[in-house]
Amino acid sequence: MQKGLLDLHNVMRWLILLFALLAIIKGIGGMNGKKAFAKGDKRIALFLMICCDIQLLLGLVLYVLAGWWSVLTGGSAMASNYNRFFAVEHAVGMLVAIILVHLGYSATKKNIPDGSKFKRLFWFTLIAMIIILATIPWPGREVARPLFPGMSV
Template sequence: MYTGFLHLHNTLRWLILLIALVSLLKYFMGWFSQKKWGKSDNILGIIFTAAMDLQLLTGLVLYFFLSPITSAAFQNFGAAMKNADLRFYAVEHFLMMLIAVVLVHIGRSKSKKASHSRKKFGLSLVFFGIAYIIMLAAIPWSRVIA
C-alpha cells in the first residue's frame, strides 16, 4: 500500500508542476496582454487547486499512516531533528507543501473575488507563483534524480 501511495504522490507531483507552469504562463500572458478573464482561466485555477488538494490528501496519508520515514521520525522526534533526511520529511517538506497549498487556495479565492480581469490575473500569478517556487524548493530532488 505504501508503494502505491508513494507512486501516486510522485506521479501527481509531475502533473501538478505541469498544471502550475501552464497556469502561470497563461496568467502571465493574460496579465501582460490585458486580456479578459475567461472561463478557461477560471477552470485552470479550479484544476490546479483540486490537484493540489488531491496531492495534499495523498501526502497526509503517507505522512501519518504509511511512510516508514515519518514513522521513524515520530519514534524519536528529537533525534530526527538532528538527521537532515528525517527532518526534511518530518518537518520541512510537510510545512512547505502545506504553505503552498494554502497559497494556492488564497490565490484562487482572491482571484474569484477580484472585480477586474487584470487584477484576477495578477493575484493568481503572484499567489500561484510563490506556491510554485515553494513547491520546487520542497521537492526531494535527491530522490527524484537518484
Template sequence: MYSVLKTIHSYWAYLALLILVIAAVNALIGMSSKKAFVAKDLRLSLFGLIFANIQLLIGLVLYFVSPWFEQWSTLGMGDVMKDAQTRLYLLEHPFTNIIAIVLITMGWSMHKRQTQDAKKFSRIGIFYTLGLLLLLSRIPWDAWL
C-alpha cells in the same frame, strides 16, 4: 498501502506541478497583456487548485504510513532536526507544501472576489507563483528524479 500511495504521490506530483506551472504562466501573461479573463483561464486555475489539493491529501495520508514517520519515535525530535534528510521528509517538505497550497487556495478565493480581469489574473499569477516556488524548494529531488 504504503507503496501504492508513494507511487501515486510520486506520479501525481508531475501532473500537479505541470498544471500549476501552466496556470501560473497563463495568469502572469494575462496580467501583463491586459487580456479578458475567459472560461479557459478559469478552468486552468481551477485544475491547478484541484490537482494541488489532491496531492496534499495523498501526502497527508502518506506521511503517517511512510517508514519515515517511525523516525519520530526512533530518533526523537532532536535527532530528526539534526539529520538533513529526516528533517526534509518529516518537517520541511510537509509543512512548506501545506503553506504553498494554502497560498494557492488563497489566490483562487481572492480572484473570485475581483471584478476586473487584470486583478483576477494578478491574484492567480502572484499566489500560484509563490506557492509553486515554495513547492519546488522542498521537493526531495534526489529520490524523485
C-alpha cells in the same frame, strides 16, 4: 498500499508543476488588464487546486504510514537532514504552497477587475511554485527520490 500511494504522490507532482506553469503563463498574459478572464483560465486554477488537495491527502496518509509522524512526535525530527526534510521541511513547505494555491484560486472568484485576477493568480502561483520546487526531493539532493516511480535516483 503504501508503495502505490507513494507512486501516485510521485506522479502527481508532474501534474501540479504543469498546471502551476500554465497558471503562471496565463497570469502573465492577462496582467496588463487587456484580456478578459475566461472560464478556461479559472479552470486551470481549479485543476491546480484539486491536484494540490489530492496531493495533500496522499501526503498526510504517507506521513503517518511511512513513520514520519512518529519521527516528529518521538523527537528525532532534527536527528539528521533526511529526517528534518521529510518530517518538517517537505510537509510544512508544501502545506504553505497549497494554501497559496487556494488563495490564487479564490482570487479568480472575487468581484475584482480581470487584470487583478490574473495578477493575483500569477503571484500566488509563482510563490507556490518556487516553494514546491524547493521542497521536492529531487535526484541529486541528499534526500533524493526518483523522478518517476520505479526509476533509480
